[in-house]
Amino acid sequence: MSMEQNYKAYAQRRLEMAESHYGPLWLNQEQRYVHPFRIFGNVWYVGDSWVCVHLIDTGDGLLLIDSGNSGATAMLVQAIWEAGFNPADVKWIIHSHGHLDHIGGAMFFKRMFGTRLYLGEPDARMFREKPWISAIQDAYSDCAELFVPDVEIHEGDVLTFGNTTMTFYLVPGHTDGCIAAFFDAYEDGRTVRCGYYGGFGFNTLQKDYLIEIGDSEYKTREIYLESLKKVRDQKVELFLGNHCINNDTLGRRQIQLENPDGPNPFLDDQLWKQYLDKKRDDLLALMADPKNN
C-alpha cells in the first residue's frame, strides 16, 4: 500500500468512527475533562464526565478505583496532578470490571510505576478465554490492550491498602466479574461507609448480546437481579458511581461548588438502596417487555 493509499484508509476509518454509535465517545475525549475534586476526606474524583475514576489516599500510597476510558490516560494523569497528588504514587488499581472504558490506564500505570492491578476473577478469566467480551477491539486503537491482573478478586475477599480495608463481593450481571466494594473514608475524625457497585449498564443484558455470548435463556438477567439483592442491605453512607449517571456525580459536585460550607451533597444513606432498587425495577420492566424476549 502506498503512503497515499494508507492515508486514505486512515481517513476513511476516522470518518466511519465519527459516524458510528460509540465514535463520539472516543473522539475529543478532552471535552469530557472534569477538574478533580474531593468528594469526602481521603476520597477524590479524578474521572471524566462519563466514566468515574476515584482516588483514595490511603496514607501509604494512592489507590484508584478504575483506570478510565481507553485513550484517556493523559487526562487521568493530569487530574491526579491537579488534585495535588503524584501519579507515581498510585500503588493499586482496583478495576470495577473488564470493559474497555474502565481499564484504559492499567498497563500505563503498571509499566511506568509498577502499580499492582486488581480485577474480579471471572473477568480475569474472560480476558484469557474470551477477550472480545471486554470490547477492547472497539477502542479504535491497536495500542489499547488488556492485562494480566496481579491479584484476582474473589467473593468475600477482605484486602487492606494503607489505612483502608475493603470488603469485596462479586456482583455478576453487567459482566461476570463485576465487583462491589465497601470501605471506610475518613475526614476530620469522622468516618463514613462507602459503597461501590462495579457495573450497572443493561447493554450486556439485551437479547442479541445474550444470544451472541451463548446465553439464549437470558440467565444473565436473573444473575444481575441476584447480585443487586446480595449487596442491597449493606450500610452505605457514600455511594460512589461507576459512571457519573449512577449517582449524578457532577450534579452533586455543582451543589458542592455553589455551597462549599453546606452539607456534603455526596453523603446520603438512602441513595445506594434507592439506586439498586431502581435498577431492579428497570430490569424487571425490561424482562416483562415482549420485545426483549
Ligand SMILES: [Zn+2]
Ligand atoms: Zn461495562
